[in-house]
Amino acid sequence: MSSLRFRSSYQVEPLDGKRLFLLNEEQVIIVENPATTKVAALIDGSRTPADIMLALSQEMAPNQVFLEIAKLQKAGHVVTAPDTGNPGQAFVESWGRATDGFAQAATDFAVAVLDETGTGTVAAIQQALDQVGISGRHAQGPDDLGDAAFTVVVVEDYLDDELAELNARLHEEKRSWMLAKPFGRTIWVGPRFVPGETGCWECLADRLSANRQAERYIATKKGTGLPKQKPAGLSPGAPGVLAGLVATEVFSVAAGLGGALQGEMRTLNVLNLSSSTHTLVSQPQCPVSGSTDIQRPTNDVKLMPEIASHRVDGGYRVVTPAQTFARLEHHISPLLGAVSHLESLNNDREGITYSFVAGHNFGMMSDNMELLRGNMRGQSGGKGRTELQAKVSGVCEALERFSGVWSPDIPEVRSTWQDLTQRALHPKDMLQFSEAQYASRHEWNGQPRNRLQRIPSPFDETREISFTKAWSLSREEEVLVPSGMIWFGHPDLKDHGYAITDSNGGAAGNTLDEAILQGLCEVYERDAVALWWFNRVARPAVDLDSFQDEYIDRMRAFYATMDREIWVLDLSNDLAVPTFAAVSRRDHEVEDIMVAFGAHPDPDIALFRALTELNQFLPFIADRDEDGNTVYGVDDAATLEWCKNTTVAKDAWVAPDPDAPLVTRDQLLRPIPEAMDDLVRYCVDDLDRAGIETVVVNQTRPDIELAVAKVFAPGMRHFWKRTAPGRVYDVPVALGWLDRPKTEDELNPVGVFF
Secondary structure: OOOOEEOOOOEEEEEOOOEEEEEOOOOEEEEEOHHHHHHHHOOOOOOOHHHHHHHOOOOOOHHHHHHHHHHHHHOOOEEOOOOOOOHHHHHHHHOOOOOOOHHHHHHHOOEEEEEOOOOOHHHHHHHHHHOOOOOEEEEOOHHHOOOOOEEEEEOOOOOOOOHHHHHHHHHHOOOEEEEEEOOOOEEEEEEEEOOOOOOOHHHHHHHHHHHOHHHHHHHHHHOOOOOOOOOOOOOOOHHHHHHHHHHHHHHHHHOOOOOOOEOEEEEEEOOOOOEEEEEOOOOOOOOOOOOOOOOOOOOOOOOOOOEOOEOOOOOOEOOOHHHHHHHHHHHEOOOOOOEOOEEEOOOOOOOOOEEEEEEOOOOOOOOOHHHHHHHHOOEEEEEEOOHHHHHHHHHHHHHHHHHOEOOOOOOEEEEOOOOOOOOEOOHHHHHOOOHHHHHOHHHHHOOHHHOOOOOOOOOOOOOOEEEEEEEEOOOOEEEEEEHHHOOEOOOHHHHOOOOOOOOOOEEEEOOHHHHHHHHHHHHHHHHHHHHHHHHOOOEOEEOHHHHOOHHHHHHHHHHHOOOEEEEEEEOOOOOOOOEEEEEEEEOOOOOOOEEEEEEOOOHHHHHHHHHHHHHHHHHHHOOEOOOOOEOOOOOOHHHHHHHHHOOOOOOHHHOEOOOOOOEOHHHHOOOOOOEHHHHHHHHHHHHHHOOOOOEEEEOOOOOOOOEEEEEEOEOEOOOOOOOOOOHHHHHHHHOOOOOOOOOHHHOOOOOOOO
């Protein structure tokens, strides 16, 4: 019969023969039972249960002693494993884990440490492992790993070229391994790669490379391979600290505690000791740990009859913003994330102006300096009536952009336009540039204010390009779309710049139906804005009081504290989806007029999209100098030109039509379906009646838990200047807004500035 002892992590204190205290650094257990206390006083590692029964035979019946021992064992306080004096054993026991056979398990867990950095980290790791009985040795190279159960690789840079071969080999052999980096202002440890359970080094390298945008640009231009980063020196204590972290993870795995770094990387700032976690996202399409047979089904567009249960903010959603954020938060990381960062604009005052920005990860922008500059300062905007909704909005928009980046796993068809044997959409019908615009494009593109609104080269029907398979919801058939119209950074555009890829019609959702609906709303919005903006025609104001929402009252009161007024214009046209322009003007010589837009079949959602988007622009014009002049938080030429020069007196079309009555909420309400698939169909049928086809590309990535869609509706307008014949001329006349169509030269000479 084995001797009994308390877990060695406990301080055991029987007091007064009545109370038992069990203490460790995280908890205090008090047992107020004289019988338990008497038994506990005799449990010292030298007595068996029989010994304790004999010692207490004059005071307690044997069955009572047995019961007290059984209770302490069942609670995990008392164990029978011998106390080896190993501090590692005490550590394991502190987590309530059994340590039977611990010493043998630790001895059998051999670790190979591969390190050619000359930092002394290997010796520190070996010393730390020796203290807990784990064998660690310095491997002299990849061929010297032996049969070690685990491998630690210490590097200067996680993108060391030699790691690709090592990764492939260890993955094939199903051996776990881990990276560690002592160099720089932050030391890195992990992730621990476990074949079949986590992503591999190739998955890590893909994300890490994409987040090193400047280094990637340089590496591509010089042909030097992976985008390396020069280490920022070596902190004197870094090797020792890193060794301790590595040893703790190794020990945790050997002891059966699981470890903290499986698929996770930790970074530790060596000066302020702040730490961050970065999740390694497993990529199903990875050539090593995934399958090269996985391709993105871009034409797989199936609508599902789900009900939108969340309709308060941000559109029709099948789950709450909290659920969406919890699912996607691990994608935010400046090192391994598809979203490099998520930050508040710090203008969230009075519970009104919640706005966030999320950083893009556009690793493909590696061979064009202009695109690199734009990408590095690019931000996705998040807006909402609550802080959480604004966060979710920012993350989803950034992931939408990330999913829209071209990658080789996208199935494509190569052909010239002339040789196509399948129906395709022509870039000219989708872009809507006029012949005059193409003729003057070099002059237009040379103006700083047109930085976003570039005019591409005319499409050459004799040149071979890639086409992506899409699905026509109007005709229920597959249709091809030129890939440069869809994917950011598509290789075709390097030599044949027939398009400037933009985000119009791109959207993300918890389901594909959600994403398609959001994309459709954006297409509706841009088209309605274009009809108003380029014709500079006055539109009626919306009766905001008719919506009976206290958020509107609080927003108007808040803007008034900054000498700003708000109004909303009804931009709805021949189509069935309400669209609004929210406008804010400062009562000042320089009016800093800001505009924002929203569209949705539900007018409540459309209105609040416009209002919350207006809040996103507030930080750019909210600050003032001591003389009351605006201190602009933006340096974009088009935005500054608009803010400084646009006034209601000079540009009356941005103000409500004084001759039109207010438009009420009741006038905008229409019966709309509740199921998401029916609501999408509602919009598709509406566009069909106007002779407009709806085409969808499924951009969902296998490594992102978010559906992404790109919606095209050839004939609908962008709110950037595109002046080919069509809706921008015809619809205002058909609706009686104008007596005659304007000429191309009479249209507003500038497009929307964002």
